[in-house]
Amino acid sequence: MAKSILLLNGPNLNLLGTREPHLYGGTTLPQLISNAEKQASSLSIQLESLQSNHEGVLLDRIHESRGKIDVIVINPGALTHTSVALRDALLGVEIPFVEVHISNIHKREAFRHHSYLSGKAEAVICGLGVYGYEAAIDYAAKHIKLKEKAQ
Numbered sequence: 511m512a513k514s515i516l517l518l519n520g521p522n523l524n525l526l527g528t529r530e531p532h533l534y535g536g537t538t539l540p541q542l543i544s545n546a547e548k549q550a551s552s553l554s555i556q557l558e559s560l561q562s563n564h565e566g567v568l569l570d571r572i573h574e575s576r577g578k579i580d581v582i583v584i585n586p587g588a589l590t591h592t593s594v595a596l597r598d599a600l601l602g603v604e605i606p607f608v609e610v611h612i613s614n615i616h617k618r619e620a621f622r623h624h625s626y627l628s629g630k631a632e633a634v635i636c637g638l639g640v641y642g643y644e645a646a647i648d649y650a651a652k653h654i655k656l657k658e659k660a661q
């Protein structure tokens with residue numbers, strides 16, 4: 511079965527490009543997804559993606575990924591700081607994940623400094639702008655290839 515990455519973006523990330531560009535930059539979500547698809551393809555890895563403003567939709571997509579997705583790259587948006595359910599879903603399907611934040615959450619309001627996911631992530635990338643997604647996908651691909659070699 512082809513190796514695959516699921517790229518998840520949480521609430522308000524559909525506004526990328528116009529949302530607080532001093533924090534999140536000018537790249538739109540469609541541009542970001544297109545770049546990610548091209549990068550994954552160059553690494554011979556399938557990429558699926560979903561953005562949702564609804565926690566349950568993200569949870570359902572994670573559940574559906576069990577046994578089908580090799581690594582999840584997720585920017586949970588504000589759910590980072592609030593959602594035990596999202597942490598439980600990721601742990602529940604036993605799929606390794608990489609956490610991405612466009613901004614440096616540790617340089618922002620105190621309520622953004624805590625993540626319910628970071629303690630279980632393979633890696634946490636924040637503050638690199640949208641390049642963080644490129645780094646995360648590169649890391650995820652390496653994780654997949656290392657796992658293939660070990661088998």
Ligand SMILES: O=C(O)[C@@H]1C=C(O)[C@@H](O)[C@H](O)C1
Nearest residue numbers: 522585587588611612613622
């Ligand atoms: O930097 C980001 O990508 C994260 C995106 C959001 O929407 C915020 O709620 C997070 O606090 C930070």
